[in-house]
Amino acid sequence: MESLTQSEQRELQNRMEKKQMKEFMNxxxxxxxxxxDDCINGFESKSLTSREEGCIMRCxxxxxxxxxxxxxxxxxxxxxxxxxxxxxxx
Amino acid sequence: MESLTQSEQRELQNRMEKKQMKEFMNxxxxxxxxxxDDCINGFESKSLTSREEGCIMRCxxxxxxxxxxxxxxxxxxxxxxxxxxxxxxx
Amino acid sequence: MESLTQSEQRELQNRMEKKQMKEFMNxxxxxxxxxxDDCINGFESKSLTSREEGCIMRCxxxxxxxxxxxxxxxxxxxxxxxxxxxxxxx
Amino acid sequence: xxxxxxxxxxxxxxxxIAQAEAEIDMVxxxxxxxxxxxxxxxxxxxxxxxxxxxxxxxxxxxxxxxFFEVNVKVxxxxxxxxxxxxGGGGMFGGM
Amino acid sequence: xxxxxxxxxxxxxxxxIAQAEAEIDMVxxxxxxxxxxxxxxxxxxxxxxxxxxxxxxxxxxxxxxxFFEVNVKVxxxxxxxxxxxxGGGGMFGGM
Amino acid sequence: xxxxxxxxxxxxxxxxIAQAEAEIDMVxxxxxxxxxxxxxxxxxxxxxxxxxxxxxxxxxxxxxxxFFEVNVKVxxxxxxxxxxxxGGGGMFGGM
Numbered sequence: 001m002e003s004l005t006q007s008e009q010r011e012l013q014n015r016m017e018k019k020q021m022k023e024f025m026n027x028x029x030x031x032x033x034x035x036x037d038d039c040i041n042g043f044e045s046k047s048l049t050s051r052e053e054g055c056i057m058r059c060x061x062x063x064x065x066x067x068x069x070x071x072x073x074x075x076x077x078x079x080x081x082x083x084x085x086x087x088x089x090x
Numbered sequence: 091m092e093s094l095t096q097s098e099q100r101e102l103q104n105r106m107e108k109k110q111m112k113e114f115m116n117x118x119x120x121x122x123x124x125x126x127d128d129c130i131n132g133f134e135s136k137s138l139t140s141r142e143e144g145c146i147m148r149c150x151x152x153x154x155x156x157x158x159x160x161x162x163x164x165x166x167x168x169x170x171x172x173x174x175x176x177x178x179x180x
Numbered sequence: 181m182e183s184l185t186q187s188e189q190r191e192l193q194n195r196m197e198k199k200q201m202k203e204f205m206n207x208x209x210x211x212x213x214x215x216x217d218d219c220i221n222g223f224e225s226k227s228l229t230s231r232e233e234g235c236i237m238r239c240x241x242x243x244x245x246x247x248x249x250x251x252x253x254x255x256x257x258x259x260x261x262x263x264x265x266x267x268x269x270x
Numbered sequence: 271x272x273x274x275x276x277x278x279x280x281x282x283x284x285x286x287i288a289q290a291e292a293e294i295d296m297v298x299x300x301x302x303x304x305x306x307x308x309x310x311x312x313x314x315x316x317x318x319x320x321x322x323x324x325x326x327x328x329x330x331x332x333x334x335x336x337f338f339e340v341n342v343k344v345x346x347x348x349x350x351x352x353x354x355x356x357g358g359g360g361m362f363g364g365m
Numbered sequence: 366x367x368x369x370x371x372x373x374x375x376x377x378x379x380x381x382i383a384q385a386e387a388e389i390d391m392v393x394x395x396x397x398x399x400x401x402x403x404x405x406x407x408x409x410x411x412x413x414x415x416x417x418x419x420x421x422x423x424x425x426x427x428x429x430x431x432f433f434e435v436n437v438k439v440x441x442x443x444x445x446x447x448x449x450x451x452g453g454g455g456m457f458g459g460m
Numbered sequence: 461x462x463x464x465x466x467x468x469x470x471x472x473x474x475x476x477i478a479q480a481e482a483e484i485d486m487v488x489x490x491x492x493x494x495x496x497x498x499x500x501x502x503x504x505x506x507x508x509x510x511x512x513x514x515x516x517x518x519x520x521x522x523x524x525x526x527f528f529e530v531n532v533k534v535x536x537x538x539x540x541x542x543x544x545x546x547g548g549g550g551m552f553g554g555m
Binding site: 094098099102105106109113116120124128129140145147148149151152155156157158159160161163164167171 | 290301302304309313315317318319320321322326327331333334
């Protein structure tokens with residue numbers, strides 16, 4: 001990142017906070033849609049079967065753990081790259 | 091929704107109107123893309139065949155009716171949820 | 181496009197320039213994701229195989245040429261339509 | 271999804287409007303995902319007729335009900351986990 | 366798609382700019398969807414060579430022509446339906 | 461991806477902030493695409509268990525490494541081509 005003055009950093013911080021809420025909401029909606037798409041395949045009734053409900057719960061769990069893991073690895077890689085002078089996060 | 095004053099509601103209304111145009115345009119583009127993807131599969135000529143044209147017309151019709159139906163159900167469910175105190179639209 | 185005064189055109193120009201950077205970045209990310217999805221299918225190691233690397237290079241090349249071609253055709257069609265008074269770009 | 275929109279006692283007018291806006295955006299986003307998912311699951315892409323047939327109509331209705339139910343389940347689950355962590359941010363791997 | 370952008374007799378400068386912006390956004394969105402759809406339909410994902418081969422090139426050209434034609438058909442159809450309803454909003458299930 | 465963010469010697473404070481913002485947006489966009497692609501490639505959609513199993517975990521780790529490597533390759537390639545054209549705009553078919 002370009003060297004920013006303190007007041008510039010504060011302004012940037014402000015803008016980022018507005019985006020974080022949006023990004024979290026997007027992650028949430030993604031999770032709902034993905035687990036719905038993967039787990040719900042029958043429409044013989046309008047209620048979830050217990051099999052579907054179990055699938056949804058495991059799907060949410062698994063994807064949250066997956067995102068956590070991907071986020072950790074992403075940050076490590078990004079930090080490593082920044083040190084070696086390279087691309088992405090800088 | 092949090093209780094807003096009248097002037098706050100007017101401001102919110104304003105912002106929503108700008109989004110509605112955008113959302114409509116997005117719905118429209120989605121419809122074009124979806125029907126194109128589902129109906130057009132041969133590229134022996136650069137004009138639509140009559141079979142493809144018929145498919146496009148029925149596709150548009152069907153998806154508009156589908157959206158109408160989904161929208162009605164969505165609003166019913168959302169209203170029911172709001173009454174029972176729950177999630178989503180509030 | 182509606183007839184705009186010079187100062188209105190300048191303002192429009194300004195807004196467009198901000199979007200162009202965004203659109204370019206989006207094109208770039210799309211390219212990375214598409215070629216990754218199409219070329220990378222094994223995870224026996226954490227490095228690209230030479231086969232995968234070749235695929236990525238050809239994929240980027242091909243899609244850039246494809247976009248170029250699609251962009252040219254798009255503009256021709258759009259110009260032709262504008263002349264015949266019709267839709268899209270006007 | 272009230273866990274997403276916790277109410278603070280004292281917020282400015284602009285913040286109140288922005289929060290209401292965010293909630294509407296969220297519902298609107300959910301709706302467009304529902305249209306996407308349910309159309310895909312219920313509408314036959316052969317498009318043999320212009321009207322929704324009986325099977326498609328019933329499927330769409332049930333699909334909406336199930337989508338809401340899934341949303342509630344996921345929301346409850348996330349709320350539970352958020353409470354377990356007691357206010358810590360960074361539910362996802364973050365950025 | 367002029368039905369999307371009906372001209373009012375008296376609009377402010379800001380509105381005129383916003384309208385022009387919306388039209389450009391629409392064309393730009395259409396273009397990126399066209400790239401998506403036509404690349405998928407025409408480009409072989411084996412990527413055996415870096416150049417577009419003859420078949421891919423011809424396919425892309427025709428794909429653009431067909432995409433435009435579909436867009437015109439859909440636009441005309443929607444315009445027709447909009448007139449039938451005579452100015453009522455809420456073409457879609459709404460939100 | 462420094463080719464996307466060439467540094468100009470004299471830019472205003474607003475421009476500096478906007479540039480930093482654009483870089484963060486870019487990284488954030490890349491991250492969400494990585495989540496999408498790697499989840500799809502590595503996570504079994506049968507969801508037989510709630511935990512990531514060994515195979516999935518290893519796959520996710522390697523997937524991140526490969527995604528970064530692909531990003532670097534594509535970035536280098538585009539940078540090379542941009543230099544060949546020496547500053548001409550319109551890398552893509554344009555709009």
